[in-house]
């Protein structure tokens with residue numbers, strides 16, 4: 047389990063049942079927590095809290111959860127009936143992610159033995175509904191998971207929710223470094239940074255490129271050489287980049303940039319960053335491999351000043367820690383039209399994260415027409431077939447919208463002998479025509495976060511918890527209904 051953060055497990059009941067029953071409630075809660083902690087499915091430790099039976103006790107527990115930094119969220123279970131007026135005062139103070147685990151201690155009904163004592167001890171079925179009512183009535187954002195607590199599927203759902211809770215806490219404390227401004231004239235990468243900080247906590251800090259250049263110039267030769275040797279062993283390396291090769295200095299320069307950015311981010315406590323090729327004064331190369339390796343270490347990144355995608359990438363890297371698979375900055379680059387088998391080739395000039403790679407990764411240096419700088423070093427690879435999704439966050443002026451498209455990644459039918467960048471090939475759901483139409487009607491950007499591990503369900507939870515609009519394009523998407531959803535959402539968010 048990951049260090050540093052915990053989830054609190056709170057159990058609702060009431061005094062009516064007497065001491066003996068409440069002791070059993072506490073014991074049941076302890077057993078559920080133990081089982082979840084030992085399941086290996088939830089990335090953060092769950093801590094059982096005393097059974098809550100009064101309004102004051104609930105209030106004090108929630109206030110404590112809110113003010114305790116290590117607590118990233120609350121899992122609430124109504125073991126018995128906990129009259130929900132008792133929860134009002136506490137819930138009014140809640141500002142951390144809430145999971146309502148609608149489960150019951152006993153899995154099955156003991157048909158021959160069941161009596162009223164059993165019924166009274168296993169009444170989550172209606173206790174959970176009383177709790178649900180007050181949450182709905184008060185408009186409390188929360189996630190409901192129904193099922194038996196030992197079921198693997200339930201435990202996995204809790205694990206994915208926990209990673210979203212962690213991502214919410216990270217978002218609220220996220221600092222993004224923006225080197226240079228926006229690519230001139232580009233619209234979608236802009237946005238209201240004050241609104242983003244109020245809504246999600248994203249703090250965007252702007253820096254002149256000179257601030258970064260001076261950090262790069264301080265990087266020592268020793269550490270650069272050591273890392274160059276490390277990468278030459280780790281990746282399939284072009285001859286010219288090896289020791290004594292004609293372009294070896296391109297690699298050492300690229301790694302100076304990598305160290306420089308990393309030190310800048312570490313010193314300032316930044317979890318994400320942006321660059322723009324229109325603002326590189328004093329830099330010898332556009333950062334390529336530097337950005338790729340920093341993404342692989344968990345940093346968020348957006349090209350051309352795209353701070354929203356940088357922040358979303360970091361957020362989704364955290365969500366993705368619930369399972370195996372990679373998450374990267376991505377751009378829809380070019381199409382392959384072939385009816386129902388039409389495909390998108392996704393890539394960027396350089397900056398695709400090797401966490402999504404399948405097969406060999408090669409380290410190469412090539413000329414880059416854009417940016418007017420020396421030839422940048424980059425990692426080149428393919429992405430394996432499988433399920434994935436693209437997500438993008440756009441600013442609609444009065445609100446942000448998250449657009450998600452589920453994808454089926456396909457293996458390239460042929461090599462790309464002349465393509466010097468990492469790339470992914472996918473079929474958008476339900477097909478290219480509907481997928482691209484829906485994305486464009488929704489205003490989705492050309493930049494996105496591509497993930498093999500984050501699920502649509504997690505993004506829905508994230509959007510719910512932060513009050514953000516989300517629209518999903520999947521295998522069931524019908525364009526007429528989707529466009530109606532966009533129209534209805536306009537009304538909903540204008541109320």
Ligand code: MN
Nearest residue numbers: 349350377493
């Ligand atoms: Mn771009």
